[in-house]
Structures are given as C-alpha cells and as structure tokens.
Amino acid sequence: MAFPAEQPRMTHRPRRLRRTPALRRLVAQTRLHPADFILPAFVREGLTEPAPISSMPGVVQHTEQTLLEAAEEARDLGLGGIMLFGIPAERDATGSAGLDPEGILNRSIRAVKDRVGEELPVMSDVCLDEFTDHGHCGVLDAEGGVDNDATLELYARMAVVQAQSGADVVAPSGMMDGQVAVIRRSLDDAGFKHVPILAYAAKYASAFYGPFREAVDSQLTGDRRQYQMDAPNRTEALREVQLDLDEGADMVMVKPAGAYLDILSDVAQLSDVPVSAYQVSGEYAMIEAAAANGWVDRRGVVLESLLAVRRAGATNVLTYYAAEVARWLREENASVTPAQSRSS
Ligand code: PBG
Numbered sequence: 001m002a003f004p005a006e007q008p009r010m011t012h013r014p015r016r017l018r019r020t021p022a023l024r025r026l027v028a029q030t031r032l033h034p035a036d037f038i039l040p041a042f043v044r045e046g047l048t049e050p051a052p053i054s055s056m057p058g059v060v061q062h063t064e065q066t067l068l069e070a071a072e073e074a075r076d077l078g079l080g081g082i083m084l085f086g087i088p089a090e091r092d093a094t095g096s097a098g099l100d101p102e103g104i105l106n107r108s109i110r111a112v113k114d115r116v117g118e119e120l121p122v123m124s125d126v127c128l129d130e131f132t133d134h135g136h137c138g139v140l141d142a143e144g145g146v147d148n149d150a151t152l153e154l155y156a157r158m159a160v161v162q163a164q165s166g167a168d169v170v171a172p173s174g175m176m177d178g179q180v181a182v183i184r185r186s187l188d189d190a191g192f193k194h195v196p197i198l199a200y201a202a203k204y205a206s207a208f209y210g211p212f213r214e215a216v217d218s219q220l221t222g223d224r225r226q227y228q229m230d231a232p233n234r235t236e237a238l239r240e241v242q243l244d245l246d247e248g249a250d251m252v253m254v255k256p257a258g259a260y261l262d263i264l265s266d267v268a269q270l271s272d273v274p275v276s277a278y279q280v281s282g283e284y285a286m287i288e289a290a291a292a293n294g295w296v297d298r299r300g301v302v303l304e305s306l307l308a309v310r311r312a313g314a315t316n317v318l319t320y321y322a323a324e325v326a327r328w329l330r331e332e333n334a335s336v337t338p339a340q341s342r343s344s
Contacts, residue, residue, distance in 0.1 A: 043108045044087040079120065085215075086108060098158055112166075128158075155183055202260075211281035258305060
C-alpha cells in the first residue's frame with residue numbers, strides 16, 4: 001500500500017531497527033553476561049542432604065559438601081561471584097557463631113576458597129541475623145532495640161575473621177550507622193588492606209525478604225524498620241550511599257532491586273564505584289509462583305527482570321537465577337553461528 005498522498009512522508013521509522021533479530025542485537029544497549037551475576041548461597045550446619053526451601057522452589061540450604069559443588073559450577077559458568085550465608089546449629093544473643101573461625105560461615109568460606117581458588121570471588125555476609133537467637137542484625141540494648149555502636153564492634157571482628165578465612169569481598173548488610181568505617185579500619189589494622197567492602201548502602205525494610213527468613217530459619221519476630229530504610233524515601237538513599245562512599249565503600253548495593261529501580265538509577269548516577277543490586281527472595285518467589293501456574297513465561301520474565309536491573313544502572317546483580325541464566329546465555333551464544341564458519 002502506498003502512503004496516502006495527503007499525509008507527509010514519514011522520515012522517522014523507529015521500527016527499521018527492530019526488523020530482524022540481528023538488527024535488534026546490533027542496537028541493544030544493555031547485554032547480560034555471566035560475570036554480571038553473583039549467586040547467593042545458603043549453607044547450613046549439620047545437614048546431610050540439601051534441604052529445599054519451600055517458598056523458593058529450586059533453591060536449597062546446602063550441606064557443606066553440596067556448597068562446594070555449587071561453587072565449582074559457579075566458577076565453571078564464569079559467574080561474577082558467590083555470596084555466602086551461613087546457618088548455624090546453635091544461636092545466642094550476640095551471634096557468637098558468626099565470629100567463630102570454626103563456625104559454619106567461616107569454615108565454608110575457607111572450604112569454598114580452597115576449592116575454587118582465584119577464579120571465583122567469594123563474598124560473605126557481614127551481619128548477625130543468621131546467628132542471633134532473636135534474629136536481629138545486631139545485639140540488643142536494655143529496651144530490646146538494636147544497639148548500633150555495640151553491634152559495630154562485632155561487625156568489625158566478624159569482617160576480620162571472614163577475611164582471615166579467605167573472603168575476597170566482605171559485604172556488611174546490617175544497616176548500622178558507621179559500619180563501613182569500622183570495618184575498613186579493622187580490616188586495615190589486621191593486614192587486609194586489599195579486601196574490598198561491598199556495602200549494602202541503600203537497603204530497605206522490605207516485605208520482599210519474606211522467603212529469605214525461611215531460607216535462614218530466621219528467629220525474627222517484629223521487623224527491622226528501626227535500621228533498614230523506609231520504602232517511601234528516595235533522597236535518603238543518596239545520603240546513605242554518600243556516607244558509605246565517604247567511609248570507604250568499594251562497591252555499593254541497592255536492595256531489593258525490582259521495586260526500587262528508581263533508587264538504583266539515582267545511585268548509579270551518583271556513585272563513582274560499581275553498583276550492585278540484589279534481586280531478593282520475594283522477587284524470585286513471585287516469578288516462580290506465577291510461572292508455575294503458567295501465568296507468565298518463566299524464562300522471558302527472568303531475563304527481562306534482570307535486564308531491567310542492569311538497564312537501571314547496576315554493574316552486577318545478586319540473583320538466585322545466576323547459574324541458570326549463565327547456562328541460558330551460554331546456549332544462546334553457542335546457537336549464534338559465526339559468519340566465518342558459515343562462508344567456508
Ligand atoms: C541480612 C540479609 C537479608 C537478606 C540478605 N541479607 C535479610 C534481611 O535483611 O531481613 C535478604 C535477601 C533476600 O531476601 O533474598 N543478613
């Protein structure tokens with residue numbers, strides 16, 4: 001059909017660049033690569049078989065042995081890193097199992113590091129909530145609130161023990177004021193000047209963490225609203241990030257990811273260090289639930305959700321899909337036939 005004569009000629013046709021998959025690939029502004037992804041992994045003391053997490057189908061609490069296998073796979077897939085969370089057999093008021101060099105997390109850092117060597121950065125959660133019997137991220141004061149400054153001392157020691165165990169990156173996630181500064185100082189004093197800090201800088205008190213509480217058998221009653229950020233606030237995230245940068249953060253994180261892409265975009269503009277985003281347990285659970293019902297296309301939604309996080313400005317993404325997505329990306333790359341091999 002000819003263009004109706006009475007209308008002006010159309011010069012601009014954005015559809016020209018969308019005509020074929022190859023053209024679309026040519027102009028794609030954001031790409032996914034296995035190294036963009038960090039796999040969060042749970043290891044539980046005393047398990048003999050991996051234990052499924054019912055609200056996160058496909059994710060397990062690892063035994064110390066299966067954690068090593070997951071880490072090897074992560075390395076072989078070329079993932080950006082693995083983030084370890086430990087679940088101890090015994091908990092107490094001050095989370096002492098988290099500071100014990102023989103505790104589940106530190107022992108696992110050592111074992112994973114021994115297994116994967118330099119090729120896979122091993123990151124560890126610096127936070128007490130998995131280790132306290134009350135489930136809060138720090139120690140409690142007389143009124144039952146979390147005592148910021150008393151907690152800092154424990155984080156400082158915890159980070160050093162993790163570095164001694166071989167952590168390549170330590171990641172304080174407790175949202176205590178001043179945590180990056182005390183951890184930086186204690187790492188330096190202990191001879192770990194080279195160990196970077198990935199600061200959970202803008203971490204919101206979020207209902208999207210629900211399934212994680214099951215994943216770590218959290219003992220928490222109540223919430224974390226006195227220390228994690230409040231969902232209505234946007235500019236406060238920039239303040240939190242700026243403080244962490246001033247305190248020496250080497251990377252900063254926004255968490256959760258999907259419902260906080262505005263925050264991520266702001267932070268990516270402000271930050272002169274790499275920005276991570278955490279696609280958290282509830283984001284995973286929602287996709288899995290909808291896909292299991294046949295309501296959305298699982299692979300399409302997973303890839304699009306991660307693309308959105310990268311497009312908003314994340315350098316890398318913590319996601320429970322890390323290994324699976326890396327396998328998909330491999331398949332896709334393998335199916336693109338290089339032009340040269342075709343012409344011969
Ligand atoms: C705290 C921590 C939490 C998550 C990561 N680190 C829980 C919380 O702050 O309540 C949540 C991750 C997720 O939901 O996937 N150690």
